[in-house]
Amino acid sequence: MTQIKIPKLAPMLSVRNGAKAVDFCKSAFGARELFRIEAPDGAVVAQLAVGESEFWIADESPKHLNFSPESLSGATTRFVLVVEDPDAAFQKALKAGAKSVSPVQNHEYGWRQGRVVDPFGHHWEIGKPIS
Amino acid sequence: MTQIKIPKLAPMLSVRNGAKAVDFCKSAFGARELFRIEAPDGAVVAQLAVGESEFWIADESPKHLNFSPESLSGATTRFVLVVEDPDAAFQKALKAGAKSVSPVQNHEYGWRQGRVVDPFGHHWEIGKPIS
Numbered sequence: 001m002t003q004i005k006i007p008k009l010a011p012m013l014s015v016r017n018g019a020k021a022v023d024f025c026k027s028a029f030g031a032r033e034l035f036r037i038e039a040p041d042g043a044v045v046a047q048l049a050v051g052e053s054e055f056w057i058a059d060e061s062p063k064h065l066n067f068s069p070e071s072l073s074g075a076t077t078r079f080v081l082v083v084e085d086p087d088a089a090f091q092k093a094l095k096a097g098a099k100s101v102s103p104v105q106n107h108e109y110g111w112r113q114g115r116v117v118d119p120f121g122h123h124w125e126i127g128k129p130i131s
Numbered sequence: 132m133t134q135i136k137i138p139k140l141a142p143m144l145s146v147r148n149g150a151k152a153v154d155f156c157k158s159a160f161g162a163r164e165l166f167r168i169e170a171p172d173g174a175v176v177a178q179l180a181v182g183e184s185e186f187w188i189a190d191e192s193p194k195h196l197n198f199s200p201e202s203l204s205g206a207t208t209r210f211v212l213v214v215e216d217p218d219a220a221f222q223k224a225l226k227a228g229a230k231s232v233s234p235v236q237n238h239e240y241g242w243r244q245g246r247v248v249d250p251f252g253h254h255w256e257i258g259k260p261i262s
Contacts, residue, residue: 005182009213069207076207077206
């Protein structure tokens with residue numbers, strides 16, 4: 001566990017096959033693993049970070065109201081990933097197994113940004129403000 | 132827009148009635164509003180922060196694959212809110228309109244934590260590691 005600076009907030013993404021999703025986040029986004037609990041059945045709860053931004057990946061558990069995008073056929077939260085080079089980061093995510101939802105382009109709201117969906121159904125907007 | 136320290140990652144929560152959801156996050160969690168765009172129809176995209184943790188609230192747009200928990204009857208991401216006083220923060224969230232999913236209690240994984248669902252269908256785990 002990293003040092004706790006509070007209050008703080010971190011999303012926990014529900015997925016099917018959490019162990020693979022952790023590997024994906026490392027390959028696609030350069031995420032670091034901070035902590036992991038693994039159950040005998042292989043289900044994981046893992047704490048990751050991109051830069052100083054922490055997030056969690058956990059196997060879904062519908063009886064505990066934790067649903068994967070695959071179970072609900074959609075996602076209720078997307079993730080805004082701000083990077084120095086959106087074009088390179090987008091390509092890296094595709095190479096790791098994500099699929100393009102919309103290519104990297106300049107948007108009228110002042111960001112250069114693209115969107116991918118990962119193999120687990122979560123959506124990531126990769127970009128940065130246009131300076 | 133706050134200063135960009137990159138890479139960084141922030142969740143964007145899809146909801147129905149984004150403007151009310153922003154107000155809720157302020158009352159329930161003491162969130163600060165950093166930035167807001169409002170469309171003529173009242174739809175918002177708002178950047179908030181709890182401590183140094185940023186997140187976004189946006190009105191859903193199913194045609195853009197941004198679904199609220201109300202549309203999907205469940206949520207694919209939950210939020211881990213780490214606070215100094217979980218019991219007080221839990222009560223504050225309830226007072227703001229959240230409903231208890233499980234009360235604040237000590238868990239075998241070493242956290243004192245409770246869970247609420249907000250009026251928009253997103254789930255929040257409020258707690259801290261037991262020292």
